[in-house]
Amino acid sequence: MYRYDEFDHQLVAERVEQFRGQVARRVAGEITEDAFKPLRLMNGVYLQLHAYMLRVAIPYGTLSSKQMRMLAHLARKYDRGYGHFTTRQNIQYNWPALDRIPDLLQELASVEMHAIQTSGNCIRNVTSDQYAGAIADEVEDPRIISEIIRQWSTFHPEFSYLPRKFKIAVTGHKNDRAAIKLHDIGIVIVKNAAGEIGYEVHVGGGQGRTPFIAKKMSDFVPAAQLLAYLEAVMRVYNMLGRRDNSYKARIKILVHETGEEEMRRLVDAEFAKIDASQMLTVPQEEIDRIAAYFAPPVLQELPATSASLDSARASDSAFDHWVTTNVVSHVKSGYGIVNISLKPIGGIPGDASDAQMDVIADLAEAYAQDEVRVTHEQNLVLPHVKLDDLKTVYDTLLAHGLATPNLGMISDTIACPGLDYCNLANARSIPLAQEISNRFADLDRQYDIGELKIKISGCINACGHHHVGHIGILGVDKKGTEFYQISLGGSADENASLGDITGRAFTEDDIVDAIENLVASYVDLRHNGERFIDTYRRVGMQPFKERLYAE
Amino acid sequence: MQSNRQLIKDGAMAENLWSYVEDDAALSDAASIISLQRLEDDADTLRSRNAPLGVILRASEKQGEDVRRLAPFLDMIQLVAIEFPVYRNGRGFSSARILREELKFDGEVRAMGEVLFDQWQPMARCGINAFEVDASISLDQFNQALGEFSQAYQPASDGRRGILWQRHGK
Numbered sequence: 001m002y003r004y005d006e007f008d009h010q011l012v013a014e015r016v017e018q019f020r021g022q023v024a025r026r027v028a029g030e031i032t033e034d035a036f037k038p039l040r041l042m043n044g045v046y047l048q049l050h051a052y053m054l055r056v057a058i059p060y061g062t063l064s065s066k067q068m069r070m071l072a073h074l075a076r077k078y079d080r081g082y083g084h085f086t087t088r089q090n091i092q093y094n095w096p097a098l099d100r101i102p103d104l105l106q107e108l109a110s111v112e113m114h115a116i117q118t119s120g121n122c123i124r125n126v127t128s129d130q131y132a133g134a135i136a137d138e139v140e141d142p143r144i145i146s147e148i149i150r151q152w153s154t155f156h157p158e159f160s161y162l163p164r165k166f167k168i169a170v171t172g173h174k175n176d177r178a179a180i181k182l183h184d185i186g187i188v189i190v191k192n193a194a195g196e197i198g199y200e201v202h203v204g205g206g207q208g209r210t211p212f213i214a215k216k217m218s219d220f221v222p223a224a225q226l227l228a229y230l231e232a233v234m235r236v237y238n239m240l241g242r243r244d245n246s247y248k249a250r251i252k253i254l255v256h257e258t259g260e261e262e263m264r265r266l267v268d269a270e271f272a273k274i275d276a277s278q279m280l281t282v283p284q285e286e287i288d289r290i291a292a293y294f295a296p297p298v299l300q301e302l303p304a305t306s307a308s309l310d311s312a313r314a315s316d317s318a319f320d321h322w323v324t325t326n327v328v329s330h331v332k333s334g335y336g337i338v339n340i341s342l343k344p345i346g347g348i349p350g351d352a353s354d355a356q357m358d359v360i361a362d363l364a365e366a367y368a369q370d371e372v373r374v375t376h377e378q379n380l381v382l383p384h385v386k387l388d389d390l391k392t393v394y395d396t397l398l399a400h401g402l403a404t405p406n407l408g409m410i411s412d413t414i415a416c417p418g419l420d421y422c423n424l425a426n427a428r429s430i431p432l433a434q435e436i437s438n439r440f441a442d443l444d445r446q447y448d449i450g451e452l453k454i455k456i457s458g459c460i461n462a463c464g465h466h467h468v469g470h471i472g473i474l475g476v477d478k479k480g481t482e483f484y485q486i487s488l489g490g491s492a493d494e495n496a497s498l499g500d501i502t503g504r505a506f507t508e509d510d511i512v513d514a515i516e517n518l519v520a521s522y523v524d525l526r527h528n529g530e531r532f533i534d535t536y537r538r539v540g541m542q543p544f545k546e547r548l549y550a551e
Numbered sequence: 552m553q554s555n556r557q558l559i560k561d562g563a564m565a566e567n568l569w570s571y572v573e574d575d576a577a578l579s580d581a582a583s584i585i586s587l588q589r590l591e592d593d594a595d596t597l598r599s600r601n602a603p604l605g606v607i608l609r610a611s612e613k614q615g616e617d618v619r620r621l622a623p624f625l626d627m628i629q630l631v632a633i634e635f636p637v638y639r640n641g642r643g644f645s646s647a648r649i650l651r652e653e654l655k656f657d658g659e660v661r662a663m664g665e666v667l668f669d670q671w672q673p674m675a676r677c678g679i680n681a682f683e684v685d686a687s688i689s690l691d692q693f694n695q696a697l698g699e700f701s702q703a704y705q706p707a708s709d710g711r712r713g714i715l716w717q718r719h720g721k
Contacts (some may be wrong), residue, residue: 014699035667152704154704155673155703157676160641160673208556238641239646243640250658286719445595
């Protein structure tokens with residue numbers, strides 16, 4: 001894991017002091033809420049329906065056990081004993097008091113964390129693959145370049161007041177778990193014919209009220225030139241992005257209105273000018289220094305199978321199910337990648353209590369090389385666990401309500417905070433996720449249905465990623481009543497696609513039955529081995545729609 | 552410059568010797584800041600004028616004026632004022648860097664409009680060296696804001712190499 005040096009420490013400490021001054025000026029009434037707003041937003045402090053919310057950055061979703069324990073401590077001391085892991089691999093606290101936030105940030109800084117650029121119209125936390133450094137066939141650990149991007153983008157003097165927020169995601173694997181094509185910039189690490197590392201850069205993806213899949217701007221940006229290329233994209237956006245209408249201000253709209261070809265020409269022209277100065281060519285020594293922090297952990301030489309695991313699986317069918325659904329093959333034989341579902345049946349997606357966070361920190365320290373990852377699907381990962389240790393880890397997780405064997409299943413929903421917290425929402429998301437989870441609680445049924453990603457947004461801003469759900473659900477407000485619109489066929493992976501709306505929206509009372517109806521159609525229509533998304537792509541909307549709206 | 556404003560230039564209080572001149576007003580021999588359109592339209596006659604000339608880059612509703620339109624006239628002007636219509640509109644940060652780094656303009660680059668406390672330091676990093684700020688701001692406050700961050704990760708127009716480079720003595 002990356003460790004701060006004196007430079008990193010100093011900047012974060014200075015930021016805490018700066019914010020302390022800003023809060024003091026606000027509390028003393030020297031500045032108005034209006035003037036304070038841009039300042040608090042730069043520090044991840046939102047004003048929600050009932051209280052201030054603080055969003056803490058978890059760069060590329062990687063945490064140490066010490067950091068996880070701090071998150072637990074903060075939940076206890078400054079919040080109501082829980083935190084909420086988000087689709088951007090961050091954590092949110094829903095109830096901190098404004099005047100205590102500087103102290104909270106100071107404690108956070110002691111474990112090399114911050115809330116910098118987790119809101120505001122700036123470059124946000126860089127997100128990445130939760131299996132980085134643990135999965136086979138990775139071109140390069142994406143956290144190396146993600147950390148360089150994190151540093152370059154931190155307090156960037158030119159790009160802190162962009163037309164709108166800006167999100168960058170990186171993957172080093174052909175299977176995209178970071179939804180890079182739904183980001184303002186999505187980066188795929190590739191190797192050219194000469195074996196050199198470079199970056200395929202996609203620009204202009206995004207969700208919100210006008211979703212777009214990103215366009216590929218460059219097939220190969222050489223490693224040394226990536227920052228110059230990113231700065232070129234950012235500058236074209238900052239100069240030409242729309243500022244007259246915040247709904248049209250994201251770079252996806254600029255790319256769409258400018259056209260892919262012209263956008264590429266503009267970026268290339270800017271890139272030529274910026275790169276000529278060589279000012280942004282990162283020294284190889286610095287790349288090596290950062291890469292060293294992400295060197296593969298020293299793991300034991302173990303056989304590919306574990307006798308103790310096999311016998312435990314044979315004698316405990318619940319454990320066996322959990323291994324099947326939640327444990328993924330590790331690059332190193334004898335190890336596995338453990339997914340911890342934060343979607344207990346009937347629970348709130350992404351929430352974890354302080355006690356649960358402590359337990360996960362302990363497990364990471366004892367069994368997972370001291371690392372925890374956060375996934376954009378609002379789950380957690382222990383990246384390097386011996387197969388021999390899986391049963392012990394499972395037993396502990398089970399005892400703390402963390403062993404739900406539903407990864408990728410119908411109850412593993414993404415949901416935004418919705419009307420329970422958010423002042424933008426039209427409808428509640430969390431209670432609906434809970435209802436769906438309860439309706440499909442039976443595990444045998446979930447396994448029969450197989451991979452099915454339901455994503456729920458409480459409004460058109462799409463924080464719950466409904467556009468890319470195999471089944472997407474969007475809360476809409478009609479004459480003061482909550483309605484839910486359904487879309488089918490979305491996907492956030494390397495074959496990214498946007499869902500198609502089925503038609504008329506459903507009431508709160510009907511929506512879960514509608515989901516049931518769609519699942520029943522799928523089960524009738526599927527061919528052997530087809531997932532929901534495969535069946536939908538084969539047969540299209542019509543057969544689903546006919547049954548969904550049949551009288 | 553508005554009457555409730557004062558000028559801080561190169562880290563010190565400064566007397567404002569410039570005035571903004573509307574397109575339909577005649578130009579005197581005083582130091583004058585004119586519109587980009589007027590500069591382009593009257594470049595030939597302005598070239599023979601014997602008094603300091605400045606230009607303001609206005610921020611329009613949609614995008615704002617393009618700093619690169621100044622390229623043919625840089626030898627005629629001593630000042631570029633960049634308008635920041637609201638604090639959220641950070642387009643001028645890019646305009647300033649392009650002026651300094653690409654167009655190599657070495658005259659005064661002035662920020663005017665709605666500019667907040669915490670924006671002075673990044674503005675300075677982008678090459679802005681003069682600030683029209685509220686008259687209630689003391690020079691101490693200003694300089695404190697300019698020093699809020701002692702280091703920067705990335706290079707910009709202020710000659711710093713950035714932490715990513717400094718770590719290796721570059």
